[in-house]
Amino acid sequence: MNAAQQNRVAFASDVLERHGRLRTARMTLPLRSDEDVVALRRHVRERAVAIALSLVEQTKLVTAASELARNTIKYGGGGEAHLDALADSLRQGVCLVFVDDGPGIADIDQALRDGFTTGGGLGLGLGGAKRLVDEFDIESRTGEGTAVSIVKWKR
Numbered sequence: 064m065n066a067a068q069q070n071r072v073a074f075a076s077d078v079l080e081r082h083g084r085l086r087t088a089r090m091t092l093p094l095r096s097d098e099d100v101v102a103l104r105r106h107v108r109e110r111a112v113a114i115a116l117s118l119v120e121q122t123k124l125v126t127a128a129s130e131l132a133r134n135t136i137k138y139g140g141g142g143e144a145h146l147d148a149l150a151d152s153l154r155q156g157v158c159l160v161f162v163d164d165g166p167g168i169a170d171i172d173q174a175l176r177d178g179f180t181t182g183g184g185l186g187l188g189l190g191g192a193k194r195l196v197d198e199f200d201i202e203s204r205t206g207e208g209t210a211v212s213i214v215k216w217k218r
């Protein structure tokens with residue numbers, strides 16, 4: 064990871080830690096190829112099973128992770144996924160942060176709008192991912208890169 068990427072991951076970590084949560088079982092996976100997406104999906108599924116998410120909730124999290132991973136590869140030029148187990152005093156969760164050092168997203172509201180795409184896609188990935196998880200944050204700087212973090216809690 065270069066310094067800019069480290070800054071973005073540090074930012075995402077700060078956001079989560081400010082809320083007094085404990086993050087454990089950290090794992091970093093590369094995102095360059097379709098095989099990397101397959102591996103990510105498997106690890107995310109394992110984490111979801113570990114906190115006893117229902118099959119439906121597991122699938123929502125895996126689907127959101129897939130969409131964000133594909134964006135990291137397609138638009139970010141590749142990057143990394145950071146997986147963390149989360150716990151506060153009441154519940155357990157899974158946190159994922161997708162980081163790239165690509166062109167960034169100039170207008171995040173526009174990118175989130177259903178149907179907006181710059182790559183000939185359906186433009187449903189970001190908005191869809193947001194609806195499938197409990198927490199969703201995008202930090203992006205034009206010309207520097209993007210970090211998208213998601214959290215799913217066990218209810």
Ligand SMILES: Nc1ncnc2c1ncn2[C@@H]1O[C@H](COP(=O)(O)OP(=O)(O)OP(=O)(O)O)[C@@H](O)[C@H]1O
Nearest residue numbers: 134138139167174180181182184185186187188189
């Ligand atoms: N990591 C990223 N870096 C730069 N731009 C991004 C990134 N992720 C998303 N975007 C921008 O946001 C737009 C919307 O993303 P979204 O995933 O919703 O749609 P899509 O990838 O174009 O199509 P779909 O995911 O439905 O196949 C993208 O077209 C791209 O312009």
Ligand SMILES: [Mg+2]
Nearest residue numbers: 130134188189
């Ligand atoms: Mg997409």
